[in-house]
Structure formats: structure tokens, C-alpha cells
Amino acid sequence: MKKVITYGTYDLFHQGHLNLLKRAKELGDYLIVGVTTDNFDLGRGKLNVCNNVIERIEAIKQTGLADQIIIEEYIGQKIDDILKYNVDIFAIGSDWEGKFDYLKEYCEVVYLPRTEGISSTTLREKQRDIIRIGIIGTGNIAKRFVNEAKFITNVRIHTAYNPNLEDCKSFCNELKITEVSSSLSELVSKVDAIYIASPPLTHYFYTKYAIESGKHVLCETPFVLSEKEAIELYDLANNKNLRLMMALKTAFYPAFNHLISLLKSDIIGDIVSVDASITTLTDEKSPKLDFEQAGGSMNENACFSLLPIFKLLGVNYVDINFYSRFKNNVDIYTKCIIRYPQSIASFQVGLGVKSEGSMVIAGTKGYIYIPAPWWKTEFFEARYEDLNKNRKYFYPYEGEGLRYEIKEFVSCIMNPNKISFKLTKEEVLSIIRVQELFIKDSKSIYRI
Numbered sequence: 001m002k003k004v005i006t007y008g009t010y011d012l013f014h015q016g017h018l019n020l021l022k023r024a025k026e027l028g029d030y031l032i033v034g035v036t037t038d039n040f041d042l043g044r045g046k047l048n049v050c051n052n053v054i055e056r057i058e059a060i061k062q063t064g065l066a067d068q069i070i071i072e073e074y075i076g077q078k079i080d081d082i083l084k085y086n087v088d089i090f091a092i093g094s095d096w097e098g099k100f101d102y103l104k105e106y107c108e109v110v111y112l113p114r115t116e117g118i119s120s121t122t123l124r125e126k127q128r129d130i131i132r133i134g135i136i137g138t139g140n141i142a143k144r145f146v147n148e149a150k151f152i153t154n155v156r157i158h159t160a161y162n163p164n165l166e167d168c169k170s171f172c173n174e175l176k177i178t179e180v181s182s183s184l185s186e187l188v189s190k191v192d193a194i195y196i197a198s199p200p201l202t203h204y205f206y207t208k209y210a211i212e213s214g215k216h217v218l219c220e221t222p223f224v225l226s227e228k229e230a231i232e233l234y235d236l237a238n239n240k241n242l243r244l245m246m247a248l249k250t251a252f253y254p255a256f257n258h259l260i261s262l263l264k265s266d267i268i269g270d271i272v273s274v275d276a277s278i279t280t281l282t283d284e285k286s287p288k289l290d291f292e293q294a295g296g297s298m299n300e301n302a303c304f305s306l307l308p309i310f311k312l313l314g315v316n317y318v319d320i321n322f323y324s325r326f327k328n329n330v331d332i333y334t335k336c337i338i339r340y341p342q343s344i345a346s347f348q349v350g351l352g353v354k355s356e357g358s359m360v361i362a363g364t365k366g367y368i369y370i371p372a373p374w375w376k377t378e379f380f381e382a383r384y385e386d387l388n389k390n391r392k393y394f395y396p397y398e399g400e401g402l403r404y405e406i407k408e409f410v411s412c413i414m415n416p417n418k419i420s421f422k423l424t425k426e427e428v429l430s431i432i433r434v435q436e437l438f439i440k441d442s443k444s445i446y447r448i
């Protein structure tokens with residue numbers, strides 16, 4: 001019996017897939033079809049898959065062509081499968097020509113003609129609306145955002161605005177954004193959603209303007225530095241059925257989400273302590289260290305450390321204290337200790353002091369160690385008293401990782417009833433509350 005194996009995502013199952021399966025089946029007597037898991041596709045940068053793995057498997061079953069369906073969940077699995085199932089022929093569409101020649105060592109490799117004119121990508125574009133995004137602020141983070149947005153099929157970076165028109169023109173030119181907006185009203189009239197990457201003190205005004213103009217908003221960190229303003233903006237967005245999201249990128253990275261899920265599944269027992277540090281030595285002349293521009297380590301970086309603390313220990317702490325060194329009126333270093341009824345958290349942030357940027361989460365059964373930079377990690381380790389039980393977890397991200405945040409923003413816009421657990425309004429408000437306390441209540445700050 002001649003066994004043939006083929007693999008694919010088979011999203012929005014179409015004629016091209018069907019032709020490929022028929023051709024593969026004709027090569028032998030027994031056809032095995034490998035369907036990628038959602039996680040595997042995420043890992044290889046396919047972020048736009050519409051059907052989940054169950055739906056995609058069901059579509060293959062419906063063809064009646066597969067004698068066996070298996071799932072593909074890791075890189076390198078094809079060799080394992082060929083050996084495990086005694087496969088004679090590996091077949092795949094001609095768009096992969098040459099890419100799987102390394103399998104010739106294990107079986108025959110056949111590239112079958114691809115059906116022209118149809119693909120999951122074009123079907124996805126037809127099926128879904130395109131979200132046009134306008135950008136306010138044209139600095140480095142905005143550049144990275146534009147480059148990462150290219151990986152989300154149903155997003156177009158349509159236009160940008162910067163009060164300095166010349167800067168805006170060169171930004172649009174460099175990034176091939178066709179429309180330059182010379183005013184805010186022009187910007188909002190052209191798009192469905194706005195990404196705000198302007199200096200922190202402009203965030204409130206721009207967010208309010210965008211929401212009042214009926215646009216969804218994704219706003220960079222620090223979002224706003226007053227809880228009252230944040231609540232007002234959320235209420236405004238809510239009343240207009242618009243999405244308002246803080247661009248806290250850590251919340252959307254694959255490894256961070258797996259970490260939170262594993263910890264909630266009790267892998268280290270009760271969590272007793274969370275310690276997270278993030279320090280970035282910054283030029284003294286940077287706006288990030290300018291008091292007049294809401295600079296300082298707490299304003300700049302506390303949101304990252306507070307995220308895992310609030311996700312894991314909740315937002316109802318008993319008290320909070322800050323130990324800070326100030327220079328030119330801004331904290332160049334702060335250590336913060338947050339006491340809960342049965343646990344404790346601490347973090348260090350610094351723009352003028354450097355420390356190890358790792359995170360340790362201690363529990364009653366073991367602990368998690370995440371090396372620097374934990375806020376955009378691809379790896380963490382669970383460690384136990386019995387070293388044999390230690391386990392390393394790898395969840396790589398694609399590109400710069402910003403695409404996961406963009407994907408979540410767009411997915412929330414497209415699914416108005418979706419509740420995003422990755423970063424809740426309560427978590428955002430609690431982060432802002434801590435930053436505001438630091439600015440306004442000097443009683444809880446001990447100067448060092």
C-alpha cells in the first residue's frame with residue numbers, strides 16, 4: 001500500500017484545497033492529511049486564520065478524501081510523521097517548490113500544481129471588512145507599528161497626522177502611506193480607527209477627539225495619567241460602542257498569555273510573591289526624563305510591571321509604597337512594594353539606574369523564572385525543589401511582536417461583543433491609579 005501525506009491550514013476551505021487533496025490522493029492508496037493547530041499557525045506568523053482547528057478538520061472530513069487526519073503542532077513534525085506512519089510520498093502545493101526537499105532523505109517528495117486565482121488570503125479579504133487606521137504621532141514606535149500592521153490582512157494604515165507637516169510627509173513617504181493628513185479633522189474623516197503614538201501629555205486630548213469623532217482608539221503607554229480622565233474616556237467610548245485599548249504590548253505576547261494561563265492552572269500552587277523589574281538607561285535630555293512632559297520611570301515603565309502583578313494577584317491590594325531616587329524632579333529609579341492580604345509584589349523601574357530585567361513568581365509548590373527582557377519574552381521556566389520536575393516553556397513571537405496587539409485591537413473592533421481578557425479595563429484603571437498615586441501622594445514615597 002502506497003501512503004501519501006500532505007499538510008495545510010485549510011482555512012476557509014476552497015477549490016484550491018480540494019484540487020490539491022484530490023491530486024495527492026491519486027498519488028497512492030492511502031491519504032494522511034495533517035492539519036495545523038491554531039497555536040502552530042500563530043507561531044509561524046499566520047495570524048489571520050478564520051476557522052479554528054476543529055472547523056478546519058471538519059472541512060477535510062467532508063471531502064471524504066482523507067483516510068486519516070492528524071494534527072501538526074510543531075516544527076520538525078513532518079519527519080517524525082513520515083517515519084511514524086511509514087509514508088511513501090510527501091505531497092504539497094507548488095507554492096512550496098523546493099522548500100521540502102530536505103524530506104527526500106525520508107520519502108519521495110512531490111510538488112503538485114497549485115490552483116491559480118484562489119487562496120485563503122483573498123477569501124479572508126473578501127469576507128472581512130478592511131479596518132483603515134490613521135496614526136497620530138510619527139516617531140519610532142509608530143514606524144514599528146506600521147511595519148508590524150502589514151502582517152494583519154484586514155488592516156490598512158491609511159493615513160497619518162503630526163502637527164509638524166514636514167515630519168508627517170517624510171514618515172508617510174518612507175513607509176509608503178499614500179495619504180498625508182494636514183489636520184486632525186482630515187485624519188478622522190478618512191479612517192475607522194486611530195492609533196495614538198504622540199507624546200504622553202497629548203493622549204487625553206487626541207483620544208477624546210478621536211472617540212467624539214466616532215473612531216476606535218488604540219493609545220500608546222502611558223495612556224493617561226489620571227484615573228478620572230481614563231474613566232471619562234472609557235465611558236465616552238462605551239456610549240458610542242467604540243473600542244478603546246491601551247497599547248500595552250506585553251499583554252498580547254503569546255508567551256505572556258501562556259504564562260498567565262499556566263499560573264492560573266496552579267502549576268506552582270498558590271502565588272505568594274511577584275517580583276518584576278524593567279530598567280532602561282535613558283539619555284538625560286530625553287523627553288522620558290523631562291518633568292514638563294510627564295517623564296519619569298514610574299510614568300514610563302510601571303505599566304509593564306503592574307500588568308503581571310494585577311493579573312496574578314488581583315487589584316485589591318492593602319497598601320503600596322514607593323522608594324525613589326529623584327533627579328530634576330523626576331524619578332530616575334523607583335522600587336515599589338505592594339502588600340496584599342496573603343501575598344506581596346514588588347517591582348523596580350529605572351530610566352537612570354540599571355538592574356536585571358527579570359521576573360520571578362513564587363508559589364507554594366515552585367516558582368517561575370523569566371529572564372530579561374521578561375516584558376517581551378519568548379521563554380520561561382517552572383522550577384521546583386525536585387529539579388527533575390523543572391520545565392522550560394518556549395513560545396516565540398514573530399517580528400517585533402507588536403502584531404499581536406494590533407490583531408487583538410482589530411479583532412475587538414470586528415467582534416463588538418468580544419470581551420478581551422488579555423487587558424481589561426479594570427487592569428488599565430488600576431495601573432493608572434498607581435501612577436497617579438505616585439504623582440499626587442508624596443506620603444507613600446520614601447526618597448533615597
Ligand code: C2G
Nearest residue numbers: 007008009010011016017020092093094114115118
Ligand atoms: N493550495 C493549492 N492551491 C491554492 C491554495 C492552496 O494547491 N490556490 C495548497 C497549498 O499549496 C497546500 C495546501 O493547499 O499544499 C494547503 O494550503 P494552506 O492551507 O495555505 O496551508 P499552508 O500554509 O500551505 O501549509 O505545515 C503546513 C504546510 O507547510 C502547508
